[in-house]
Amino acid sequence: MVRDNAPLLTGRRFESVVLTHADVLTGVSARALTTGLRGARVLGLSRRAKNAVIATDRRRLVIQPGMTGAMFVKRKPTPDDLKYGVLRILLDDRRTFIYHDVRRLGRIRWLDDAGYRRFSNAIGPEPLDPGFTPEALGRALGRSRAAVKKVLMDQKALAGVGNIYANEALFFAGVDPSRAARALTPENHRQLHHHLVRILTQAVRASGTTIRDYRTGRGEPGNFQLELMVYGREGEPCRHCGASLAGTHAIDARITVFCYRCQT
Ligand SMILES: [Zn+2]
Numbered sequence: 001m002v003r004d005n006a007p008l009l010t011g012r013r014f015e016s017v018v019l020t021h022a023d024v025l026t027g028v029s030a031r032a033l034t035t036g037l038r039g040a041r042v043l044g045l046s047r048r049a050k051n052a053v054i055a056t057d058r059r060r061l062v063i064q065p066g067m068t069g070a071m072f073v074k075r076k077p078t079p080d081d082l083k084y085g086v087l088r089i090l091l092d093d094r095r096t097f098i099y100h101d102v103r104r105l106g107r108i109r110w111l112d113d114a115g116y117r118r119f120s121n122a123i124g125p126e127p128l129d130p131g132f133t134p135e136a137l138g139r140a141l142g143r144s145r146a147a148v149k150k151v152l153m154d155q156k157a158l159a160g161v162g163n164i165y166a167n168e169a170l171f172f173a174g175v176d177p178s179r180a181a182r183a184l185t186p187e188n189h190r191q192l193h194h195h196l197v198r199i200l201t202q203a204v205r206a207s208g209t210t211i212r213d214y215r216t217g218r219g220e221p222g223n224f225q226l227e228l229m230v231y232g233r234e235g236e237p238c239r240h241c242g243a244s245l246a247g248t249h250a251i252d253a254r255i256t257v258f259c260y261r262c263q264t
Contacts, residue, residue: 002047002052003217004216004217005045005072005073005097006044008073008097009042009045009054009073009097010044012042012092012093013041013092014037014039014040014041014042014092014097015038015091015092016090017038017087018089019033019086019087020086020087020088021104024101024107024108025107028110032110033108036058036110037089040059041057043055048062048120049155049160050162051064052064052065052071059116060110061108061109061110062108062109062110062116062119063106063109064108065101066103066106066107067213068104068106068213069105070101070213070215070217071097071099071217072098073091073096073098074098075094077096077098080100081096086099086100086104102213122156123156123159124140124154124155124156124158124159125140126159127158127160127161128160128200134189134190134194135189137158138184138186140158141157142182143182144181145180146181147180147181147251148175148177148179149256150251152170160200163231163255164209164228165203167230167231167256167258168195168228169195170192171229171258172195172198172199172229173191173192173194177256177258178251202227203224206223206224206226207220207222208222208224209225211232230257230258230259231257233257234247234257238262240259240262241259241261241262243259243261245257245258245259246258246259
């Protein structure tokens with residue numbers, strides 16, 4: 001989303017702003033957001049964990065799209081965009097930036113420098129940063145007795161790893177998702193680090209994973225779902241050993257799919 005939107009938004013000025021629902025806002029009122037955005041100029045886009053960060057010459061517009069959010073820049077919004085476009089901003093080139101969210105599970109923040117620092121400092125390291133090593137992964141998993149899959153998905157421990165990629169990385173690393181995070185060996189850290197970085201890199205290259213709702217910044221589905229080994233394959237044969245893949249909601253209330261034979 002960030003890569004697709006960055007060239008279309010960078011350097012643009014926000015002219016008029018429509019916010020249809022305030023329930024997506026966190027820490028800012030509808031009035032403060034719309035007043036603040038009007039007239040602001042976009043300096044650039046980046047990503048932190050699962051958030052798109054739109055830096056302006058005033059504050060940062062931080063959008064967490066959640067399960068059903070998407071963002072586009074369009075010449076002409078469709079009726080669907082008008083219905084579900086929670087935040088619509090007319091740009092100075094007459095295009096419109098649309099944050100579209102059918103179920104409004106996403107979050108929008110409007111943060112000054114100190115607020116952004118606090119927000120970012122509360123999130124764990126980025127797995128795709130060059131400084132992220134197997135040892136850093138070991139530190140992120142720490143002394144926790146919680147299941148390793150739960151800790152991997154905890155944004156305070158590690159940034160940006162959601163359910164799909166946690167399931168996939170644990171499969172390739174041969175680690176039982178229910179194992180206590182602190183019980184992993186340095187070899188487990190090495191394997192898990194290698195596969196997390198590899199899977200995230202390939203998934204980004206494939207424009208993400210679309211099971212149902214996710215769309216890229218061009219409004220298209222991602223392609224990484226074509227390469228999934230375990231997620232969404234409960235009851236199907238393991239692609240490594242042929243055993244029937246197991247599924248459980250017991251670890252973190254989300255679906256965990258794993259091979260009891262390959263992940264010991
Ligand atoms: Zn297997």
